[in-house]
Amino acid sequence: MGLKKKKKLYEGKAKILYSTDNSYTVIQHFKDEATAFNAKKKETIEGKGVLNNFLSEFFMLRLNSINIPTHFIKRLNMREQLVEKCEIIPLEVVVRNIASGSLSKRLGIEEGTRLPRPLVEFYYKDDSLNDPLVTESQISTFEWASESELGEIFEIALRTNDFLCGLLLAVELTLVDFKIEIGRSHRSEGEKLVIADEISPDTCRLWDSNTKRRLDKDVFRLNKGSIAVAYTEVANRFDLLPKNVKRVIE
Ligand code: TMP
Numbered sequence: 001m002g003l004k005k006k007k008k009l010y011e012g013k014a015k016i017l018y019s020t021d022n023s024y025t026v027i028q029h030f031k032d033e034a035t036a037f038n039a040k041k042k043e044t045i046e047g048k049g050v051l052n053n054f055l056s057e058f059f060m061l062r063l064n065s066i067n068i069p070t071h072f073i074k075r076l077n078m079r080e081q082l083v084e085k086c087e088i089i090p091l092e093v094v095v096r097n098i099a100s101g102s103l104s105k106r107l108g109i110e111e112g113t114r115l116p117r118p119l120v121e122f123y124y125k126d127d128s129l130n131d132p133l134v135t136e137s138q139i140s141t142f143e144w145a146s147e148s149e150l151g152e153i154f155e156i157a158l159r160t161n162d163f164l165c166g167l168l169l170a171v172e173l174t175l176v177d178f179k180i181e182i183g184r185s186h187r188s189e190g191e192k193l194v195i196a197d198e199i200s201p202d203t204c205r206l207w208d209s210n211t212k213r214r215l216d217k218d219v220f221r222l223n224k225g226s227i228a229v230a231y232t233e234v235a236n237r238f239d240l241l242p243k244n245v246k247r248v249i250e
Contacts, residue, residue, distance in 0.1 A: 003082065013039055014052070014202060024186075025073065026085045030056075030198075036221040038130055043220070047245075050078045051231040052200040054240045057081060059199040062167060068159055070195040071183055078245070086183030086196055089145050092123040092131060093153060095161040096177040100205055101218075103177075106133075112212070120157050125181075145182075152193050153182055160195065168206065171237035173215065176205035201231045 004021040011017075013035045018027040030049035035042045053075065060072035071083040096119045099109040103119070122139060123131045139145050145153065157180065165175045180203070183196035197203070201216040208215060214222075215230040235241050 003076065005080075014049075015198070020082070024085055025082050027076065027080050028083050028198075029080045034202075034217070034220050034227060036217065038127055041221070045220075045226075045228055047228045048231065050245060051228070051235055051241075052198060052202055053079050053081060054245075055200045055231065055235055056198040058238060058240050059164065059167075060195070063160060063163065063195065063199075066159075066163060068156060068163065068195065069185075069192060071185065071197075083196070084183075084185050084194065086185040086194060088125075088196055089149070089153075089182045089184065089193075090125040091134075091139065091144055091153075091182070092125055092179050093157050093182060094121045094123065094177060094179045095119070095157050096121070097161070097165065098174070098176040098205075098207075100176050102133075118158060118161050120154055149193060156180075156182065156193065156195065164199075164204075169209065172209040173234065173237065174207045174209045174212075176207055178204035201227070201234055206234060 005027050006019040006021065009017045009019050009026060014031055014033060016029040016031065018029065020027055030053040032044050032046055032049045033042065034045050034048060057072065057075045060070040063070050064072065071086055073082040073084060075081045096103055096115060099113040099115060100111050103109060104111045122134050124134045125131060136150060139150060140147060160180060164178065168175045178199065180195050180199065181197035182193050185192050185194045204216055205218060206216045207213065214224060215234050217227060219225050219230045220227045
């Protein structure tokens with residue numbers, strides 16, 4: 001069934017992956033650690049793992065429901081979910097609607113400027129190089145993804161952006177930008193690209209649509225308050241948390 005946790009396969013900054021009793025699934029455990037600036041800033045934030053587990057479940061299930069494939073199978077408990085094992089393409093795929101973060105810094109575009117159309121960018125996943133911005137041509141030359149995969153990644157990224165923008169706007173949240181990771185899953189019907197990793201306020205910029213208050217990891221990056229409070233607010237706008245979780249975090 002793939003529900004029995006076996007051995008630790010990988011520990012990252014925010015998550016741990018464990019093998020299960022079958023070779024097609026892994027258990028993804030969400031930690032309470034928050035890091036920024038390639039782990040130069042680091043803190044343990046009680047409840048963050050639980051919040052991201054619920055929030056990522058919600059976004060992935062909604063994407064699955066409109067046939068955008070993700071690795072998500074089911075949530076197992078407060079901190080863990082069963083996901084499809086896949087081979088991660090070593091790219092951070094970023095989609096931006098509004099200028100912020102590294103785009104504003106790199107190109108001098110004032111934060112908050114709406115872009116004429118969604119911008120897709122790729123960063124090479126390598127902490128020792130600080131995840132540098134890379135071109136499509138570099139992606140092809142170094143064979144991080146094939147040309148046809150790259151086309152599919154663009155399509156997944158832009159469809160995900162459209163869908164998440166609407167879903168979030170309905171609860172008065174503006175999707176400024178987000179990052180996804182794509183995996184190659186080896187299903188019986190053949191290899192397929194799926195959204196992997198997580199989608200949560202750790203990997204998105206979410207602003208309250210009216211006040212522009214930040215409700216994402218920038219609260220931690222910029223020392224603007226508690227991310228447990230900010231992420232709880234996002235989860236509560238979708239009514240995602242069981243009663244006992246609301247009490248633990250508040
Ligand atoms: P950036 O403006 O710092 O390049 O970030 C763009 C988006 O990607 C933003 O929503 C935050 C997200 N992100 C991650 O999920 N992980 C990272 O390591 C970084 C740098 C950004």
